[in-house]
């Protein structure tokens with residue numbers, strides 16, 4: 619379900635979407651076989667010798683064996699060679715993985731509890747969906763708004779921690795068109811497993827079209843609100859009165875709210891919702907304090923999207 623159906627995943631491994639993925643898998647396969655052979659030799663030898671050299675009578679004496687130069691050399695040298703092969707092989711694959719392209723397409727990635735936002739140089743902001751052209755070196759420059767997350771692309775065998783207060787980078791070159799799953803692989807709170815995104819690898823033309831396209835064309839404000847809700851708010855807010863990480867939205871508009879700070883009771887109107895989205899800690903609702911678990915969405919949502927959310931909440935009577 620997570621992998622594209624166009625390319626087949628093997629029994630143990632997800633689809634290989636890049637050359638590096640193939641290189642990682644080859645090394646992994648080598649390690650697997652080397653370990654298996656060593657395991658059979660060591661455990662097999664152990665069992666064989668225990669039977670063969672079992673003490674047969676009370677007077678059975680172990681012969682005096684001091685050493686065997688050839689044997690000792692071989693059991694040191696052969697593993698040494700194997701380990702050096704693994705080291706060199708791993709080094710080259712790692713270097714290939716971590717060498718950032720000079721002329722790649724740069725996209726800024728921001729992680730926060732619990733979604734991914736992608737900022738393109740054209741100004742386009744995309745939530746939960748990373749679009750890239752095929753056969754193009756991509757460089758993701760990543761940071762986090764709150765805790766440490768980790769950006770993981772299984773089909774590319776590539777991941778990188780995303781850390782608040784600094785930038786980290788990850789590169790890949792998608793050789794196969796298709797949709798791929800992005801996970802967060804650093805445990806970051808109770809909705810960690812829902813911190814997903816989709817990578818869409820498309821042709822250059824499709825990519826350019828997507829970049830220029832207004833995703834909300836022809837949609838009503840409430841419909842836009844639903845889209846924003848689905849990608850940004852659904853992990854924490856229900857549209858009924860069910861309490862999740864945050865309060866349910868049904869009947870929110872027009873109701874009176876009391877705050878942990880003891881601030882005067884406020885009535886929920888447009889400005890209150892706007893402030894809740896841009897500065898969640900300004901007024902933390904009783905039952906959800908002391909600090910708000912909600913990240914700020916300042917700079918991530920357009921005015922249109924904020925208005926759309928307000929419109930959506932207003933309609934939830």
Ligand code: HEC
Nearest residue numbers: 850851854863864865891894898901902903906910911912
């Ligand atoms: C990580 C979880 C989380 C996410 C994601 C989140 N919220 Fe919240 N939200 C909370 C929590 C917790 C509160 C209650 C504390 C507070 O008042 O800030 C809250 C409070 C609110 C309130 C005030 C509710 C009230 O009862 O007065 C509004 C409005 C709101 N959120 C809107 C949004 C919108 C819109 C989004 C998506 C763009 C969103 N939230 C995303 C956790 C979240």
Ligand SMILES: [Cu+2]
Nearest residue numbers: 767802806813
């Ligand atoms: Cu995370």
